[in-house]
Each structure stands twice: as structure tokens, then as C-alpha cells.
Amino acid sequence: MIAPLTQAVRGQPVPSIAEPVIEVIDITKRYGRNIVHQHLNLDVRRGEIVSIVGGSGSGKTTLVRQILGLEHPSSGTIKLFGENLATISPETALLMRSRSGMLFQRGALFSSLSVFDNIAQPLRELGKVPNELLRDIVMLKLEMVGLPCKHASKMPSALSGGMIKRVGIARAIALEPELLFLDEPTAGLDPQASDEFVELISALHRALGLTVVMVTHDLDTMIALSTRVAVLADRKVLVAAPVEEAAGVDHPFIREYFLGLRGRRALQALPPERRAKLPRAALAPASSELPL
Numbered sequence: 324m325i326a327p328l329t330q331a332v333r334g335q336p337v338p339s340i341a342e343p344v345i346e347v348i349d350i351t352k353r354y355g356r357n358i359v360h361q362h363l364n365l366d367v368r369r370g371e372i373v374s375i376v377g378g379s380g381s382g383k384t385t386l387v388r389q390i391l392g393l394e395h396p397s398s399g400t401i402k403l404f405g406e407n408l409a410t411i412s413p414e415t416a417l418l419m420r421s422r423s424g425m426l427f428q429r430g431a432l433f434s435s436l437s438v439f440d441n442i443a444q445p446l447r448e449l450g451k452v453p454n455e456l457l458r459d460i461v462m463l464k465l466e467m468v469g470l471p472c473k474h475a476s477k478m479p480s481a482l483s484g485g486m487i488k489r490v491g492i493a494r495a496i497a498l499e500p501e502l503l504f505l506d507e508p509t510a511g512l513d514p515q516a517s518d519e520f521v522e523l524i525s526a527l528h529r530a531l532g533l534t535v536v537m538v539t540h541d542l543d544t545m546i547a548l549s550t551r552v553a554v555l556a557d558r559k560v561l562v563a564a565p566v567e568e569a570a571g572v573d574h575p576f577i578r579e580y581f582l583g584l585r586g587r588r589a590l591q592a593l594p595p596e597r598r599a600k601l602p603r604a605a606l607a608p609a610s611s612e613l614p615l
């Protein structure tokens with residue numbers, strides 16, 4: 324299934340990369356004696372799609388939660404749209420929240436609410452939106468994520484994994500955010516649903532000029548979408564660069580993740596001019612050694 328949006332934005336240029344919208348400056352995050360982040364820095368500019376990769380428990384979700392203001396760093400500074408999260412007023416914080424959409428790793432939808440009510444929920448939280456308008460907005464968002472209107476009355480339990488993610492995205496973009504956060508968006512999806520998800524994010528990125536920050540384990544999704552990849556290891560961002568550059572950094576996690584069989588195979592999807600910048604170790608044959 325190809326969403327009409329995907330066709331509409333074909334040929335449209337990708338958003339140009341502009342000023343920083345997220346600045347994470349020298350943060351440390353501790354839970355008791357567990358130091359999750361130490362001297363961690365990361366910038367994300369408007370129009371980028373930045374993937375955060377790292378081992379399980381390396382602090383990817385914790386980093387996103389801090390950027391969203393759901394957790395606070397033990398020290399250091401986080402700025403969103405140029406504003407220091409530690410010093411803004413509650414009103415500004417609320418406004419910032421409405422400029423970001425989030426698709427969480429688990430519990431993407433409220434299971435007791437219909438598709439319609441799930442998507443409508445952020446709009447209802449805002450206050451009085453007339454019913455007619457609410458209906459139009461929800462139906463528009465459904466269409467944007469490529470789901471027919473007839474699904475609006477369904478309960479989440481009646482949907483496939485791929486459809487649940489689409490509804491989660493429709494809800495995340497309900498307030499027309501500038502920034503979209505995705506935590507493991509393709510986990511649990513079959514390869515076809517993952518490919519469709521990649522198309523959807525790519526189309527929304529173009530159509531809405533979105534900035535996307537995505538936590539993912541999925542090499543194919545990461546390579547297909549990212550303008551840069553931020554590698555989390557040793558409690559910090561080791562490198563935040565286009566994947567062909569990040570793959571060349573000498574570090575055990577990077578060697579294992581990018582230069583193993585799966586990594587080398589996934590890197591074959593890069594266009595030739597970007598493949599030419601990969602380290603030699605990434606170009607060793609991969610396709611013949613693993614069953615497809």
C-alpha cells in the first residue's frame with residue numbers, strides 16, 4: 324500500500340538543514356550510582372533526521388526523555404528551540420511540548436480508546452476544539468498516514484502492528500509538531516511493514532518539513548532515513564555524522580554494529596557516492612555469506 328501523501332511529495336526537495344533545534348550540552352545523568360550519561364553532547368538541526376543507535380541499556384530512551392523534558396539531567400544543559408529547559412516557565416514548557424510529537428517504544432496507543440479517540444486525545448487536551456473541526460483534523464491525519472477512514476472506529480486490538488504504528492504517528496502529528504521523536508518505531512514489524520514505515524516517515528519529513536529524532540536498532544531503517552547517526556557508547560555520543568563517516572570511527576561497538584555481516588549488508592543500500600566514503604572494512608563481501 325502506498326499512501327497518497329507518498330506520491331504527492333515525490334520529487335519534492337527534502338527540507339534544507341537549518342538552525343539547531345536541539346542542543347544537548349555536556350550533560351551527565353545519574354540514577355543513584357548508575358551513571359547513564361557523562362559529558363554527553365548532541366546537536367540536531369532543523370530538517371535533519373538523526374538516528375540514535377547504541378547497545379541495549381546505553382541510555383537512548385533516557386536521552387530522548389530528557390530532551391522532551393520528561394527527565395532532567397543531573398548536570399549540563401539542554402536547549403530546545405533555543406530555550407534552556409531548566410529555566411523556562413511552565414507556560415513555555417507547555418508550548419514546547421506542543422511543538423514536539425512522540426511515538427513511544429511501548430504502549431503506543433491507549434487500548435481502551437478507538438483509533439479516532441487516540442488521535443483526538445492531544446487535541447482534546449489542548450482545550451475546546453469544535454467537534455466538526457476535531458473530526459476533520461483526525462480524518463486528515465488518518466489520510467496522511469495512509470489509513471482509510473473506515474478504521475477510525477476500530478479498537479487498537481483489531482489492528483495489525485504496522486497499522487498501530489501509523490495511528491501512533493497520526494496521533495504524534497495531531498498538533499502539527501516541528502519535531503518528531505520515534506523510539507524503536509520498527510521493532511516488531513515485519514520487513515514489508517518496516518519498509519512502508521520508512522516511506523511514511525520520509526514522506527512526512529518532506530511534506531511537513533519535520534525534524535526527526537529516531538532511536539532504532541534496525542540498520543535498514545537507520546540507513547534509509549538518517550541524515551546523521553548519533554552513536555551512543557561509553558556514556559556519551561561517540562560520533563554524530565552521516566552513516567558512512569560514523570562507520571569509520573575506531574571503536575568496538577561501531578565495528579560490531581556497522582562492520583559485522585548485517586551492518587555490511589545493510590550498508591550496501593547506500594548510494595555509490597556515499598559508499599565510496601566507507602572504510603574498507605565495510606566493503607568486504609556480505610551478501611554471499613548470509614542467507615537472505
Ligand SMILES: Nc1ncnc2c1ncn2[C@@H]1O[C@H](COP(=O)(O)OP(=O)(O)O)[C@@H](O)[C@H]1O
Binds near residue numbers: 354359379380381383
Ligand atoms: N527511571 C529510571 N530509574 C532508574 N534507572 C533507570 C531509569 N530509566 C532508565 N534507567 C537506567 O538507565 C539505563 C539506560 O536505560 P535506557 O535509556 O532505557 O536504555 P536504552 O533505551 O538505550 O535501552 C539503564 O541502565 C536503565 O536501567
Ligand SMILES: [Mg+2]
Binds near residue numbers: 383428
Ligand atoms: Mg530504549
